Amino acid sequence: MLFALFGCETNIPQEQQMVVEGWIEAGKEPIVMLHYAYALDDSNVSDTASMMEIVGNQLERYARVSVFDGENETVLTGQLNSKYLPPYIYTSAHIVGEAGRTYTITATRKNLSATATTSIPAVKPVVDSISVRNVSDSTQAVVAYIKVPNNHETIYYNAFLKRKGEFQLRSFLMSHTLSTQARNGQIKLPIYSNGEGIFMSGVSHFFQTDTTQYYLHLSVVDEMSYRIWEGISAQSVNQGMFFMSIYKNMPSNVSSSLGYWCGYNSLEYPFTVNNDTTFVYGM
Numbered sequence: 001m002l003f004a005l006f007g008c009e010t011n012i013p014q015e016q017q018m019v020v021e022g023w024i025e026a027g028k029e030p031i032v033m034l035h036y037a038y039a040l041d042d043s044n045v046s047d048t049a050s051m052m053e054i055v056g057n058q059l060e061r062y063a064r065v066s067v068f069d070g071e072n073e074t075v076l077t078g079q080l081n082s083k084y085l086p087p088y089i090y091t092s093a094h095i096v097g098e099a100g101r102t103y104t105i106t107a108t109r110k111n112l113s114a115t116a117t118t119s120i121p122a123v124k125p126v127v128d129s130i131s132v133r134n135v136s137d138s139t140q141a142v143v144a145y146i147k148v149p150n151n152h153e154t155i156y157y158n159a160f161l162k163r164k165g166e167f168q169l170r171s172f173l174m175s176h177t178l179s180t181q182a183r184n185g186q187i188k189l190p191i192y193s194n195g196e197g198i199f200m201s202g203v204s205h206f207f208q209t210d211t212t213q214y215y216l217h218l219s220v221v222d223e224m225s226y227r228i229w230e231g232i233s234a235q236s237v238n239q240g241m242f243f244m245s246i247y248k249n250m251p252s253n254v255s256s257s258l259g260y261w262c263g264y265n266s267l268e269y270p271f272t273v274n275n276d277t278t279f280v281y282g283m
Contacts, residue, residue: 018060018112020259022090022105024097025219025266026120030067032076032090034060034107037258059086063109067095070102097263099124105261116254116261118225123155123265125218128186130271130279139205140273144216146187148180155180156226157218158264161191164213177230191216206273216269225262227251 022032035058065076076090097103100122106115126147135141148155159176180187193206221229231251253261271279 017258018063018107018109018114018256020105020107020114020116020254020256020261022116022260023262023264024067024095024103024118024120025264026097026099028097029091029093030076030095030097030103030105031084032065032105032107032261033084033086033088034063034065034090034109035086036060059088060109061088063090063107065090065105065107067092068104068106069095069098099265103261103263112256114254114256114259116259118253118261118263119222120263121155121220121222121265123149123220125157125220125265125267127216127218127267127269127281129281130191130216130269132271132273132275132277132279134208134276135205138208140208140276141205142191142271142273144189144191144218144269146189146218148185148187154223156221156223157187158221158226158229159189159191159219160217162215162217164215177226177233179226208274211272211274214271214273216271217266218269219264219266221262221264224251224253225260225264228253228260228262 017037019035019037020032021035022030024030037058061078063078065078066073067076068074072095074092074095076092078088078090081087081089097120099120102117102119104115104117106113108114126149128145128147130142130144132140132142144159146157156179157177159178176189176192178187178189192204193210228251235250252259269279269281
């Protein structure tokens, strides 16, 4: 429910602002969630209403959602799933993301309709290694080294951190977007603990006592998906800073200007943080 929480100004009446949030990843089925934008100052909502009650009132369970891959259209099936927020998703085992393909989503409900198009890049992300190094008596700094191919003008990446047992993008602890001009060499990507460690010199380091199995989920994305996540990340960082605007229009590739539909070509790299070491991954 990222888009409704971060906000987006439109000329559409509040009750008709259908938000599309979805993604399709290489080798996986699409995940789509539909809901309606929620105004934080909505006087019609009870002061005692819980977040789950608000979300339940805003989600859309009866829309027609389809994905077109350039050749075939697949209609997605709606189903309850409490592991997501909102806890209702549209998906189908009859379509799986393929690298290099373009996918168009269409969501319709009564007189409302929204469409969006995304591509799954053909390039896979490659991490050479992840370095874990002690920076104090109790904390560790973590850095990933991404190998950059030299046969593409520009590559866009989106990086997420998750814990063992978590399974989908929305439960990841942080996002970090970056783009680079392709050339021989590596990108040095610091991995932060998202405030669960000690904040030192502007960086949140991991505790040495942390025995959690972490995963760097690194995705290659198209330019629009990169811009969308760049906007989401910027909003997250700016919140709480008194001199920064918290709410502004978010980048969107959805026809209603509300939401996102992103394609990912992703790989996951496991690591732990309780010992000084370097994790080297095979090519």
